[in-house]
Amino acid sequence: MTAASPLLRVENVTRRFGGLVAVDGVSFEIPRGFVVGLIGPNGAGKSTMFDLITGVRSASSGEIHFDERRVTHEPTHMRSSRGLARTFQIVRLFPGLNVLENVLLGLHPKFPDGLWRSLLAGRARMRQEGEARARAMTLLEFVGLAHRADDRVGELTLGQQRLVDVARALASDPKLLMLDEPAAGLNDAETGNLAAMLSGLRQGGLSMLLVEHDIDFIMNACDRIVVMDRGVKIADDVPGKVRADENVIAAYIGRRAAHAAH
């Protein structure tokens, strides 16, 4: 593994839904230690792109390489155990489990797989469970929710639920953290809190892919920004240049300005 090789490489990826081409020949890279933003107006194909990388959907053509390995057709759970963690736009915590158990699930690949192996692990499994719990608590402290460990997730606010989602994604010690509109539905204080936390992770050297609507949020949080419009990539540059890019203004900001003028 060379340090120069990108962590994620998306190569000429296309996804069709019947006659609709949701993602059309998109390529981009996430170098190790970089935070890359993926933006675009509604219907640009961001969410589809996100699903193709995580494996919720598979690409019609093109290749996706993660950490030097071709993962284009691997199922979600395998990509996850290779170090690709994600959060959900509409928070998908498990309502039947408490806050701590939700974070513990992030550590699932570290436990012995299946009943026989768990039974054979014996005492080692007990120790492992203890260590996992301690780690999950540390992560809950990091997001400021350690005091809610025993509560049902339904009792938390949306902002807190999103933080649990982030803690859960971090639990597996991922190589790439993918966040799907993390600021969606949060108030200003919660958004500020989240931005501070992501900035802390960025300083710690974690690679991230951020899909976001909130332009200010993403301009400050990213090293590089990929812009999509109607399924194709229209820009891929540092935030300052993207902000000034004519295509981007026309497709994204311009359209919004035109809309506002009505």
Add this chain to the structure above:
Amino acid sequence: MSAIFSPPRQASIYPALAVLALGAALPYLLHGGFQLRLAMLVWIYAILCMGFNLLYGYAGQISLGQQTFFAIGAYAFALLQLDLHWPAALAFIGSLIVCAVVALALGVPLLRLRSHYLAMATLAFALIFYGVTTRWIDFTGGSSGLAAPPLKFAGAPLGRMAVYYLVLAFAGVALLLHDFVARGAIGRALQAIRDDEIGAAALGVDVIRYKLRVFVLAAVFAGMAGVAFTIVSLRVDPSMSEFHVLVTILTIAVVGGLGSRFGALLGAAVVIVLPQTLVRFGDLETLIYGVFIVVFLVFLPNGLAGLPDRETWRGVATFLKMNRGRS
């Protein structure tokens, strides 16, 4: 970085051991063969429902064919002894393997699908199995069933007490296994699958494999219950796979509390013993039983096992407040 808050305490094995200690003392607290038989029936239904609880209560996969695996275990245990002259211990292991293989064959194609397909297919499977047991008379003995040979030790049939402790041993294995799954990482993965399959997969849970594993495990639990039933009743007949057994399983699950550690046990104790004490009410028995079930569904959606939860009491309080406002 070390945790300042210590995590909430892990669930321990002691409650399960306490239950088994109580089970061991039970024969000395009961009077007569009828009560002992009832106690064995409680353990047998507890084993059956613990498997169902892992499958439905934890993993959220509804099977309407658990009574069929109950019967398959029993028939396999009887037939391996009668037709192939296997010793009882070997026939016991053989019948569990038969249940696992049948479950695997059903589960591989079915568990790739979500929602109601499993329920429909297992129900169809149950109907087919019932048809075969009643009509293939040469092999299964038809509707009159088969007489299973009594278990022997050193040439003499086992006494009542020995049979009870054997059934208790079965229940002990089932209880410890159920508790092991429920308390650990496997239980969490199953609950995650129940709540959200895509979310579970995103965290690295191999959803299809876990669903298959728990389906096979539940079938093995049912088979074990079937063997225990055969040892006690010395008979195997098609009524074991009838609809009323399924209804009993579902009732125990609701009364005891789905997705809880001891719900199956509590539910089995109440649902098996209660009708016996209601017999003296004569015609009112069914009515009282029905009211009892409705009360459970309305007030205790988490069953008997949910009684210590604050959510249960909050639910009751809300319900009472709501009705006070209305009058």
